Amino acid sequence: MNKKKIDTLIPKAINAITQKLAKNGSVDRVYAGYLASFGPTVVTSGLLQTVMFFEGDENKKKVIDLMFALIKDELSTNGNSLADFLTQNDNHKDYAIKHKVLEANIACKLAIRTFALKD
DSSP, rough: OOOOHHHHHHHHHHHHHHHHHHBEEEHHHHHHHHHHHHHHHHHHHHHHHHHHHHHTHHHHHHHHHHHHHHHHHTTOOOOOHHHHHHGGGGGGGOOOHHHHHHHHHHHHHHHTSEEEOOO
């Protein structure tokens, strides 16, 4: 993981959370849990499997969309979702792409801490 890259993603993550998840300055606590569980799930199950699992649930998909919004330009894709991008040309096997997704995840985890969490 590149700490400088994560530092540059945090302001983008705060803006994305404000637009996509926050209501009246607070975020549902469940999204913090989804972000916290994403990294370990990638390690145990793999990137593609984790993304597909998260996209199967409407609330978890919001977290995937949040992370994808941070790195979409960097990935140079016209795809509408992270799952679409990962399935193209076996992108899910690319170690650098996995790291970019995990960096986006870490930035979102750190950014969500700046919001009040509600139950």
